[in-house]
Amino acid sequence: MGAGPVKPAPGITRRRRPWRAMVLALAAIILVAAVGTYLTAPRPGGTMDPAATSPSGAHALVTLLRDGGVEVVVANTVADVERSARADSLLLVAQTHYLTDSSLLQRLAQAPGDLLLVEPTARARRALTPKLRITAAEQFASQPKCPLREANRAGKVHFGPSDAYQPRDDLEVVSCYGGALVRYRDAGRTVTVVGSSDFMTNGGLLKEGNAALAMNLAGDRPRVVWYAPHRVEGQTSEPGSLSDLIPTNVTWIVWQLWLVVLLVALWKGRRLGPLVAEEIPVVVRASETVEGRGRLYRSRRARDRAAEALRTATLQRLLPRLGIGPGTDPPAVVTTVARRSGADPEFVRYHLYGPPPATDQDLLHLARALDDIERQVTHS
Known part of the structure; x- marks a missing residue:
């Protein structure tokens, strides 16, 4: 008589199933965490980038303007500005430290419509607002103290570190917040200059009346041409990342290697003993050291x-x-x-x-x- 198939002992089956379930559960957790991180990760971008959701971006302000009925046109080059700017539009210019070509600044100065210049460099200020001069920088967080309607509706605003501006000659200028915000008429256009961009970013809108002032200034016209370059015009695009070099069919192998590394780490981690606490005599935070050194530099100019x-x-x-x-x-x-x-x-x-x-x-x-x-x- 032939012997029937040999069945595994019940104890062995019970010992193998928990490990299989644990591996599947761990893989599911890693997959869910990766998908969640991808979906909730902020969209990267530089300061005043209208598409960036990072603290220094301006996606929140652009969304508020569009919800309020303002047409926001994003310009990536000066040529885009020239095509989009009209006599009834507002040109918002930020990130001027990337404007190193004087001819581009002259073309911006000749664009039609009103101008809102945000945190200009010395070169941009001389080209776009030559009738203003800069004064000492201060920490602004005060009432407007001026007749400008947009500022009075916003009330108290926290600018952060900011420049202040004064007219060079007998130019009639409306000065608010100690000179951090100025406005004047020049050649039939309204020119507004603010010495800081922090109050317009995603991370600064919730402070004081920042959101109200940002919307009042940027939403002053039904159409806004938003120009905030993040590289010198004509510069090549961003270099590719390391993940772009990995072939598509290798992706699953990489995920499996990460899973093996995690399992080995958990296995080895069980063999480690408890941590030994040791008191440190003095704790000096790196941020305090950097801030102290920065204050010394600033006090001595x-x-x-x-x-x-x-x-x-x-x-x-x-x-x-x-x-x-x-x-x-x-x-x-x-x-x-x-x-x-x-x-x-x-x-x-x-x-x-x-x-x-x-x-x-x-x-x-x-x-x-x-x-x-x-x-x-x-x-x-």
């Missing part, structure tokens, strides 16, 4: 030393990534950084080896530009 420290730190992080020695000549460094990041060589040279900033606001623009250069090199 040492913008040149602050800019040199920023540029030196950026080069110390960039040169090892690019395989360049510390004694390399600046032209070679500029060429390598521009080729690696796809940025304009003049833009790279100006921010890495250019003159020291003239104002605190220009120092802030320099820090943002250096951060953009380092981010583009890192992600290239």
Whole structure:
């Protein structure tokens, strides 16, 4: 007589099923977490980017304007501005530290319609609002104290670090918030200048009357041409990421490797003992050290030393990534950084080896530009 099929012992079956269920549950958790992270991740973008949902973006303000019936036209180039601007529209210009070409600034100055200039650099201010001069920067969080209707409806506004403006000659200027917001008429157009963009960003709209002032200024006309460049015009597009180099059929292999690494980590983690607590005699937060050093620079108006420290730190992080020695000549460094990041060589040279900033606001623009250069090199 032949023997029948051998059945596994009940104990063995019971021991295998929990492991199979645990692996399936862990894989499901990882998949749900990945999908949730993708769906809820903020859309990236620079400062005043109308599509960015990060704290420095302006997606919330653009959405509020469109819900209020204002037509918002996003312009990516000066040519787009010239095609979209009309006599009854408002031209909003921000991120002017990317406007390094004087001819582009002259073309913006000749565009029709009213002008709202946000946090301009010294070069942009001279080209677009030559009748204004800058005064000392302050911390603004006050009442408008001016007859401007848009400011009085908003009330108290928190600008953050901001420049202040005054007229050069006998120009009639409406000055609000200690000069952080000015408005005047010039050649049949209304020109409005604000010394900070923080109150218009996603992270600043909820402070004080920031949202009201931002909507009142940007929604003053039924059509807004929004121009906030995030690279020098003519610069190549953003370099591809590492994930673009991975073939499609390799994606599942990568996910399986991550799952194996996680399972091994859980297995090894069970063998570790408890952590040993050790008291630290003094705890000094890095943010406090940086803030204290920044206050010392600001109290002594040492913008040149602050800019040199920023540029030196950026080069110390960039040169090892690019395989360049510390004694390399600046032209070679500029060429390598521009080729690696796809940025304009003049833009790279100006921010890495250019003159020291003239104002605190220009120092802030320099820090943002250096951060953009380092981010583009890192992600290239």
